[in-house]
Amino acid sequence: MSQQDAGGTGALGAEQVEQPPAPDIDISKPHVARMYDYFLGGKNNYAADRQAAEAALKATPEVRLAARANRRFLIKSVRWLAQEAGIRQFLDIGSGLPTQQNVHEVAQSVDPNARVVYIDNDPLVRVHADVLLATDPNTIVLEADMRDPKALLDRPEIREHLDFSQPIALLLVAVLHFIRNHDEAYAIADTLREALPPGSYVVLSHVMLPEQLTEGQKETLATYNTRTATGLTLRTRDQIARFFQGLTPVGSGLSLIADWTIGNEHDSYGDDVISIDEIPALKGFPLMCGVARVDG
Ligand SMILES: C[S@@+](CC[C@H](N)C(=O)[O-])C[C@H]1O[C@@H](n2cnc3c(N)ncnc32)[C@H](O)[C@@H]1O
Numbered sequence: 492m493s494q495q496d497a498g499g500t501g502a503l504g505a506e507q508v509e510q511p512p513a514p515d516i517d518i519s520k521p522h523v524a525r526m527y528d529y530f531l532g533g534k535n536n537y538a539a540d541r542q543a544a545e546a547a548l549k550a551t552p553e554v555r556l557a558a559r560a561n562r563r564f565l566i567k568s569v570r571w572l573a574q575e576a577g578i579r580q581f582l583d584i585g586s587g588l589p590t591q592q593n594v595h596e597v598a599q600s601v602d603p604n605a606r607v608v609y610i611d612n613d614p615l616v617r618v619h620a621d622v623l624l625a626t627d628p629n630t631i632v633l634e635a636d637m638r639d640p641k642a643l644l645d646r647p648e649i650r651e652h653l654d655f656s657q658p659i660a661l662l663l664v665a666v667l668h669f670i671r672n673h674d675e676a677y678a679i680a681d682t683l684r685e686a687l688p689p690g691s692y693v694v695l696s697h698v699m700l701p702e703q704l705t706e707g708q709k710e711t712l713a714t715y716n717t718r719t720a721t722g723l724t725l726r727t728r729d730q731i732a733r734f735f736q737g738l739t740p741v742g743s744g745l746s747l748i749a750d751w752t753i754g755n756e757h758d759s760y761g762d763d764v765i766s767i768d769e770i771p772a773l774k775g776f777p778l779m780c781g782v783a784r785v786d787g
Pocket of ligand 1: 565
């Protein structure tokens with residue numbers, strides 16, 4: 492499977508009107524999950540998403556490359572966690588739409604019994620994932636909002652699917668910057684992390700507030716903040732580092748996307764999303780990412 496198109500957006504003639512795949516899905520406004528899908532070259536997006544994404548790209552063309560590099564970070568981290576750290580359980584919050592090399596596919600390439608829970612509050616994710624996962628008993632997808640992390644952790648489906656006495660990788664990849672309030676973002680990350688036993692890991696990426704935003708970056712930020720429901724909240728390097736407080740960083744630790752390594756850069760995982768030769772073009776791009784261990 493590379494990309495799913497359960498919504499039937501596909502290639503449309505100019506005269507065709509796009510229809511949402513379920514009545515509760517509003518396709519009239521841009522949504523961050525579908526804009527990201529567009530950046531990655533997916534088909535699970537609608538006219539409003541494409542227009543907003545194009546506006547963001549016009550102002551900051553590197554956004555497309557950064558989205559692909561973020562995906563490579565996710566793929567390489569999951570591969571490393573399964574292969575090198577022996578992790579067999581993944582809790583992926585803000586999982587996004589099915590795309591190339593989804594978390595369960597990467598983890599199950601190491602161990603077919605690896606278990607994955609995908610959580611996202613975009614109902615479109617549920618529609619697509621239902622199609623994608625129909626035949627995989629080791630992976631479930633829940634439509635839920637991380638803004639109530641306690642309620643999320645109490646969901647019986649999660650407790651039935653994951654064993655919280657064994658290490659779990661918590662993925663918070665490109666999602667916490669959709670929470671405007673700093674204290675709320677920290678409370679979400681802390682509550683989720685505190686539920687994990689020692690030997691677990693946290694995988695995080697987050698757009699950074701640089702010392703000086705370029706005019707293009709300001710425009711892209713304005714596109715997100717005026718057109719999408721969540722907006723995009725940039726945080727400084729120190730504010731992002733706070734998410735890793737008390738954890739033990741692995742690989743290069745929390746790094747800018749162009750500088751990040753974990754030790755498996757030369758295996759081919761993630762190379763179909765972005766080749767390693769393209770990464771230097773993102774030198775200095777303000778997206779931070781890292782993996783860290785929960786030691787107790
Ligand atoms: C940019 S995508 C990242 C997808 C994937 N984690 C990755 O990095 O490839 C962010 C995802 O977070 C989801 N999201 C945003 N706010 C959320 C919330 N409060 N609860 C759950 N998911 C959320 C969006 O719907 C979207 O699918």
